[in-house]
Amino acid sequence: MKFHISNSAFIGNIDPFIAAFDPHDESRLDVTTHNKWLSAHPVVLVMIAAKGLTVPQPNVSFDQINARPGHYLERMKLFEMLGVNADIHITESDPSGRFIPLTQIKNAKEQTNFITEMMPILHLEPYHAEAIRYVVSELIHNVIEHSGSKDGAIVAAQYHKKSNMIRLGIADTGVGIKKTINRSHAAWSDIDALKLALTPGITSTTNREGGTSDNAGAGLFFIKSIAANNRDFFMLYSGDALYKLLKRKPDSRTILYADPSRDKHSEKTGLPYWGGTVVGIDISLEATGEFHTLLELIRATYNSAVKERKKQRYRKARFES
Amino acid sequence: MKTIYILKEAGIFAENKDIARDLRLRVLLPALQQGEEVTVDFEGVEGATQSFIHALISEAIREFGSTVLDHIIFKGCNSTIERIISIVTDYMQES
Numbered sequence: 001m002k003f004h005i006s007n008s009a010f011i012g013n014i015d016p017f018i019a020a021f022d023p024h025d026e027s028r029l030d031v032t033t034h035n036k037w038l039s040a041h042p043v044v045l046v047m048i049a050a051k052g053l054t055v056p057q058p059n060v061s062f063d064q065i066n067a068r069p070g071h072y073l074e075r076m077k078l079f080e081m082l083g084v085n086a087d088i089h090i091t092e093s094d095p096s097g098r099f100i101p102l103t104q105i106k107n108a109k110e111q112t113n114f115i116t117e118m119m120p121i122l123h124l125e126p127y128h129a130e131a132i133r134y135v136v137s138e139l140i141h142n143v144i145e146h147s148g149s150k151d152g153a154i155v156a157a158q159y160h161k162k163s164n165m166i167r168l169g170i171a172d173t174g175v176g177i178k179k180t181i182n183r184s185h186a187a188w189s190d191i192d193a194l195k196l197a198l199t200p201g202i203t204s205t206t207n208r209e210g211g212t213s214d215n216a217g218a219g220l221f222f223i224k225s226i227a228a229n230n231r232d233f234f235m236l237y238s239g240d241a242l243y244k245l246l247k248r249k250p251d252s253r254t255i256l257y258a259d260p261s262r263d264k265h266s267e268k269t270g271l272p273y274w275g276g277t278v279v280g281i282d283i284s285l286e287a288t289g290e291f292h293t294l295l296e297l298i299r300a301t302y303n304s305a306v307k308e309r310k311k312q313r314y315r316k317a318r319f320e321s
Numbered sequence: 322m323k324t325i326y327i328l329k330e331a332g333i334f335a336e337n338k339d340i341a342r343d344l345r346l347r348v349l350l351p352a353l354q355q356g357e358e359v360t361v362d363f364e365g366v367e368g369a370t371q372s373f374i375h376a377l378i379s380e381a382i383r384e385f386g387s388t389v390l391d392h393i394i395f396k397g398c399n400s401t402i403e404r405i406i407s408i409v410t411d412y413m414q415e416s
Binding site (some may be wrong): 001080108111112115116132134137138141145200201208209210211213214215216218219222290291292295296298299302303306310 | 332334336337338339342345367368370371372375376379380383400401403404405407408409411412413415416
């Protein structure tokens, strides 16, 4: 497998990074970077780390790691996670301060510990803390419960001072969304599966409305809604498909859609195959409003989606004379 | 009357579904089956996920119907937790 990190790879311009991912030869991982400058979203690092963990350590190589890109990758603990000695030492503290290095989470206990420890590091206001804690918890939970990945979830986050934004990435190398969704719904393609997974009330555990006693199929819809409310980027990549919620103007009205096709988004198919699931999200700290106000919107959207599906299932009796 | 103290069981952020499932099976459903009223006390809890609340109460609504909500009291909820509980009780009754 091969990754190349160019000088800039964020959700808005992630497409070339994904298109350049070479998933062939799963016995080794080769990573190259821009030789002078590297500025990447944590989602890029979690993807590399997740794949790196599936490869024996001697078969992981990083080429052209110069001081500046290397510094960033070292700080985010990519080399440490993959057991690579990059011979890069950090002597200065990070001026922007707040980041969560790559972390592997395999069970609910590790998830709880991670969330407890990450929140003070990010120094967030209560509104943002609620939203980010919520997003992280539900995403990790999805991986632990549904992915079937023996390596669990790989998570990283970073605060970007210039944009006043928390960027978060989470990846797994499990079975992917299409396989899990098809346990209870018919998804013919990876992009169909992604859209079903983003629809409120659609869960891989049952096709019954309201879900099972343990799953309702609301997690990814909530997360997309948080991103939509903040008018920020959100991406979901699994199999050969990428769904990307696009940024909206700061003064645009928040409308939540149960059907992800109606959101301002881009979608791509035929991408290099990702066995598993990748989620990236930006959460602007400029956003105003309270988390509970957003929850009211989610409640209304969710209810109308459930009612609409109920209406679609409704059949009138047929009479013949 | 049974009381479930979420802070004691799940901490300030109620997100661990294993805990919710355990509370549902060990305390909530048996108490409701015996006709007892149950108080779910969120005093001191800052937040909860929809997954946690769903795992805790959805089966009770499915098994006993909407009237089970006459036998469950949600106490000490902040506005976020109140709304998350409402989302779950709404979609479970609509479904």
